[in-house]
Amino acid sequence: MCVCECVCVGGRGLSTARVSSCLPTLKVMSHNLLNPGLISAYNSLTDKHLAGYFSNTRIRRHLQRAGLITRSGRIVPDKEYRQKLIQRAHQRHVRECLAQAIFHKVLEMERLHQIEIKRKLEEFARRERVHKIKVERSKRYEEDIPRIMSPRPPTGVRGVRKQHSGAEAEQSESSESVSPTLLDPSTSNYQVSIS
Numbered sequence: 331m332c333v334c335e336c337v338c339v340g341g342r343g344l345s346t347a348r349v350s351s352c353l354p355t356l357k358v359m360s361h362n363l364l365n366p367g368l369i370s371a372y373n374s375l376t377d378k379h380l381a382g383y384f385s386n387t388r389i390r391r392h393l394q395r396a397g398l399i400t401r402s403g404r405i406v407p408d409k410e411y412r413q414k415l416i417q418r419a420h421q422r423h424v425r426e427c428l429a430q431a432i433f434h435k436v437l438e439m440e441r442l443h444q445i446e447i448k449r450k451l452e453e454f455a456r457r458e459r460v461h462k463i464k465v466e467r468s469k470r471y472e473e474d475i476p477r478i479m480s481p482r483p484p485t486g487v488r489g490v491r492k493q494h495s496g497a498e499a500e501q502s503e504s505s506e507s508v509s510p511t512l513l514d515p516s517t518s519n520y521q522v523s524i525s
Contacts, residue, residue: 375393375399376405397415398411
């Protein structure tokens with residue numbers, strides 16, 4: 331019966347598990363694996379049988395990057411490792427919040443910039459309209475001045491005078507009309523002549 335030990339990469343560092351080519355041997359040895367106290371207390375970094383594996387430069391570099399050992403080779407305790415994980419998660423969260431705040435601030439600044447550009451364009455268009463109206467008025471005024479100042483009468487008919495029809499003219503002639511009053515200097519009385 332062949333029983334060999336292999337290394338498995340787990341959540342916290344490396345752990346070992348026994349693998350057997352025949353099932354009866356596995357059942358006999360499985361009582362040690364099911365004891366939770368032994369499994370939780372086991373640390374593969376302190377296992378003397380894995381010292382050669384952990385002496386590999388590539389593996390040591392990986393463990394240092396993961397924060398499981400220090401540069402000097404000291405094994406980081408579980409409590410300290412968990413605190414570092416919490417601290418890294420907090421720093422990542424703070425960086426994400428800061429990046430999000432910066433992103434929203436940039437968006438707000440861009441929105442305000444676009445509003446300012448739009449306001450300036452509208453103001454420019456309004457000024458152009460006012461200027462155009464003033465120019466048109468001044469042109470009309472300049473065109474009207476020579477016509478007003480010219481000695482000859484205007485060519486177009488400005489107003490239509492109402493002419494009385496024949497019946498209305500006869501009626502006004504037949505009725506008495508009052509002529510302008512005359513002042514008699516000797517009597518200081520008004521004289522009214524009726525025609």
